[in-house]
Amino acid sequence: MTYVELKPNESQEALLKRFRKQVAKDGVLSTVRRKRWYVSKSELRRIQKKKAIRRSRRKQRKQAQYD
Numbered sequence: 001m002t003y004v005e006l007k008p009n010e011s012q013e014a015l016l017k018r019f020r021k022q023v024a025k026d027g028v029l030s031t032v033r034r035k036r037w038y039v040s041k042s043e044l045r046r047i048q049k050k051k052a053i054r055r056s057r058r059k060q061r062k063q064a065q066y067d
Contacts, residue, residue: 002019002022002023002026002028004018004019004022
């Protein structure tokens with residue numbers, strides 16, 4: 001759980017900004033989005049494989065661009 005305390009002479013806007021930064025740093029929103037729906041292990045493996053293929057193709061294109 002993300003927790004921030006109000007510092008002396010700190011405005012509500014500054015506190016909210018610090019809280020948002022801490023939430024982003026902790027990865028709370030990305031975890032919530034990822035766990036929003038159940039994904040089976042086989043589906044997860046398929047998605048990861050698809051992402052790996054996409055990454056490797058991008059890397060090959062970049063290397064071809066430099067050669």
